[in-house]
Amino acid sequence: MGTELKITDLRSATCCKPLVDEALTEESAAGLARSFKALGDPIRLRLLSMIAARAGGEVCVCDLTDAFEVKGPTISHHLRVLREAGLIDCERRGTWVYYWVIPAALTPLSQLLDTSALTATI
Amino acid sequence: MGTELKITDLRSATCCKPLVDEALTEESAAGLARSFKALGDPIRLRLLSMIAARAGGEVCVCDLTDAFEVKGPTISHHLRVLREAGLIDCERRGTWVYYWVIPAALTPLSQLLDTSALTATI
Numbered sequence A, B: 001m002g003t004e005l006k007i008t009d010l011r012s013a014t015c016c017k018p019l020v021d022e023a024l025t026e027e028s029a030a031g032l033a034r035s036f037k038a039l040g041d042p043i044r045l046r047l048l049s050m051i052a053a054r055a056g057g058e059v060c061v062c063d064l065t066d067a068f069e070v071k072g073p074t075i076s077h078h079l080r081v082l083r084e085a086g087l088i089d090c091e092r093r094g095t096w097v098y099y100w101v102i103p104a105a106l107t108p109l110s111q112l113l114d115t116s117a118l119t120a121t122i
Helices: A028-039 A043-051 A059-065 A072-084 A105-114 B026-039 B042-052 B061-065 B072-084 B103-112
Strands: A088-093 A095-100 B090-095 B096-101
Touching: A028 A072, A028 A105, A028 B026, A028 B042, A028 B072, A043 A059, A043 A072, A043 B026, A059 A072, A059 A088, A072 A088, A072 B026, A072 B103, A088 B096, A095 A105, A105 B103, B026 B072, B026 B103, B042 B061, B042 B072, B061 B072, B061 B096, B072 B090, B096 B103
Parallel strands: none
Antiparallel strands: A088 A095, B090 B096
16 A cells, blocks of 8 residues: 555655644644635545545545535536645546545644643643 | 643544545534534634643633734634534633633544554555
């Protein structure tokens, strides 16, 4: 799985301090809010989870559209929003487009919402 | 800090498997997307971070409004969205309302976006 996964920008990974450690700057909040907004839709969240959970690290768009009742163009729109938010990337190979997640984009969001420092003191 | 923190619903904490482990169900995605949507605004994200980072565990609304250029009613609206999403709670004491975060609501979101299982295999 790991060797097949494409990590397009692992070097640009920035680690966020948890919210409970330090209040966000206005600039950081703007960038992070864009990512959370992209996650704030049930279809996009399911698409992201289907891509992230795929052994092998990538998913053909043909395997994504069948899982939803909405039409292909709607799925394409949501995939584009996730891609523009930098959470996934894709590549066309022949007829189909293949998608994969960008862990370096998800990790800072996970770290930001980590409350273990808080709950450890209870 | 810990003893002063109000944990209103720690018992209802549900731990999410990371996206990279398992695709979300439609039902789970709907609930989680609501939370992410609440985080998808820079002012709300900054408010949440200011509340979460406060030593003592809670913040007077009077200390939140001064940090923003927008008016009080706008801040109140964003605080209400965060509260309705279950991410924060509040209590009125005399003139002021005091806010605190609900770690049990943030933790599942953090766990969901945890990609350490993925990056560990690279």
